[in-house]
Amino acid sequence: MVKTSDDRFTKKSSAPKRRRLNPDERRVELLEAALQVLRSRDPVDARVEDVTARAGAAKGTFYLYFPSWNDLLVAVRTHLLSSYINEMSRRWTDESANWWVSFEKECLYFVDYIVELGNLHQAIFHGPIADQPIEAELSANTLLSILLKEGIESGHCRPVDVEAAAPLLFSVLHTTADGILHEGDKQQKTASLIELLRAWLLVPTPNHEEAVKALGGSPKLR
Amino acid sequence: MVKTSDDRFTKKSSAPKRRRLNPDERRVELLEAALQVLRSRDPVDARVEDVTARAGAAKGTFYLYFPSWNDLLVAVRTHLLSSYINEMSRRWTDESANWWVSFEKECLYFVDYIVELGNLHQAIFHGPIADQPIEAELSANTLLSILLKEGIESGHCRPVDVEAAAPLLFSVLHTTADGILHEGDKQQKTASLIELLRAWLLVPTPNHEEAVKALGGSPKLR
Amino acid sequence: MVKTSDDRFTKKSSAPKRRRLNPDERRVELLEAALQVLRSRDPVDARVEDVTARAGAAKGTFYLYFPSWNDLLVAVRTHLLSSYINEMSRRWTDESANWWVSFEKECLYFVDYIVELGNLHQAIFHGPIADQPIEAELSANTLLSILLKEGIESGHCRPVDVEAAAPLLFSVLHTTADGILHEGDKQQKTASLIELLRAWLLVPTPNHEEAVKALGGSPKLR
Amino acid sequence: MVKTSDDRFTKKSSAPKRRRLNPDERRVELLEAALQVLRSRDPVDARVEDVTARAGAAKGTFYLYFPSWNDLLVAVRTHLLSSYINEMSRRWTDESANWWVSFEKECLYFVDYIVELGNLHQAIFHGPIADQPIEAELSANTLLSILLKEGIESGHCRPVDVEAAAPLLFSVLHTTADGILHEGDKQQKTASLIELLRAWLLVPTPNHEEAVKALGGSPKLR
């Protein structure tokens, strides 16, 4: 038999290790592996094999759980959005504070969340599944619309056209996050964001200046 | 202006086998072919051969003018940004009007420009060359910074932190364009955009309401 | 031993589309296919696809086993050298005869071996991997050095500078083989080779002429 | 017109400079450019354009003088062999010395010549034209045959089979040169070469030892 001493590229015919898992568990493992992989490298370079390798599964196993790579991306997207919404609804359940205060907080949470996505954002919102619509109940725009509507009804938010305002709101949040991610200076970016939000959406009151001052200075206003 | 590729090359005809061109012309043809191709299909699916086919050139010819596909994308980006800046500086040269009026107009031009980019935007600002920095003098942020500075100096614009505001401005413009592209309803999107801009950046004056009313609903859309 | 590729794959037949093999076997098949291909045509014209076609594998399969074409060549080289060395050590294990006699025999084996390489020699010793060093334990020079040292110690070989003599020895063996390959007349070439070896390396003895005569014209060629 | 700021790959449409030359001169320029190019890089990486660029000619001009790349290689080979032969015949014309002395000198010249070829050797003797026969009157073997014949006739050289000995002689010369090229230690290699030559080809004389000693020590004998 031909035997070479070059081991660099010799496939090892290891004894097959089968890990039989509950299908749900296996799916979760793959999903979480995907999260790690997509975070850790440029998402366009991520390959199916990276995911299965990290999940301790065989390449083919992937296709038992996801019809295609794009479907995985959609699943990742769904997962992340859902988890954000869960956290968010928890936050708004025990809302005691004034709507605007909660709203500003939420916006900053949102920015942080996107910052933490890192590469994942690219993979999920741009890239091949950019055009596949997000289920309405998960979309950031839906979320923000709901928030804005509540704010308007409570009289703390200016009565803007919610349909059109939500995407604008999302974009400034996202841009702020991107800026922080790429250039740092969270302080400055955040301050400018809050300034914009207050000018745009906070209902002017008779003693507006004081009210704003009362909201305080987390962001430095000038 | 981008001209449609000669019909001769749309289908296989008995056209001359070889077209010898001045290198500058050939480069232009390739670039314009690329513009068409990137507009007409999902940019991630576009291949070198699509471009050369549409330009009526052989595949290898591409590599005489661009070292790689990415270099083409950079060239396309540069071309588009340059051409926008040229138009823009023409507009602002013969500025007679009030800064704010010009500014609103410019924002709407900008939106239109992005709308017209369509798929190209994806190809140029996201995708493989997303991380290659844009020469400063061509970047939208630089442009918008300059605009804002002028506005602030002229006293028409609120004294915001230009560094941070420019990206936010860009993002709302871009988002508006995207919205128009995907969902239509230019009227609504534009109105909300203007509303945001005025609330955010227009210096409040004593008789602010009237001044705003004088500005009108939104400038005539072209 | 290299076996001819299964007739099933010589022409397009309704043979099974996929042959799943143990990786070791597949590697061997590819290596043996490579041996055939490199022997049968000008090695510089040999392509990956030639090898996979002959091995009844898909092109991509090649890259599961060899990172690149050059790596294949190295593997082929290693294989051939190893197999020669194996045969050789078998021959010298059951050495009963006088060193010089064994040495002459070995030289003629060596020539035969090179003759049989044919085109392969070109592919392996010249060509793109010519500058990648051969692992010392496989190199012909190492082998010949060992032989010479033994001969010198046993008093049958002239005390030459082994370091420098081994390459010279290799070159005359190789040249003899090349000559036989291209012009034939093995008889004549071999005789001249032996004449050179005896003049150069055989220790002169008092009754040298007779001793040489006793060695005979040249050993029986196989 | 599309104008980009990326000059890295912009073809310069320089005014065509035509250098009309006497065809022979042009051919010589190309040939000499080829010599330089083939010496300066790995010959398999040498391209037509490298040669024309160095010769200050256009790519197409090459094909007015050489039907193909291989023909250039043949021309280079012919040129080098001819020039060596010219030098050599000059040396042997004013031969005053003893044949063997001249012969050893010639061998050392030969080695030096090959050493100086460097990469060129690869390009000319191996590589794509390795199998195209060398015109007899230029071949090293022919040369060496003539030398040997003269030596035999003059009684200084052993009466070997010239046909078979010439290639062997060539190969040891060549191997010596290669060794010097790759590992240095000219001294050692040369000494071993001379030792081989004397043992193989120098006619034994009654007082052989003394004669050899008289030939002296340029190479150290042990």
Added chain:
DNA sequence: TATGAATGAGACTTCATTCAT
């Protein structure tokens, strides 16, 4: 005779997906 833009076959390599085991 000279030029250099253009050609296009063909090489290498990758990897999502399939499927025999």
Added chain:
DNA sequence: AATGAATGAAGTCTCATTCAT
């Protein structure tokens, strides 16, 4: 359900050679 070897379409890029000017 799991495995991982196998597939092959697709894509990038090179360069000897051709040919319009």
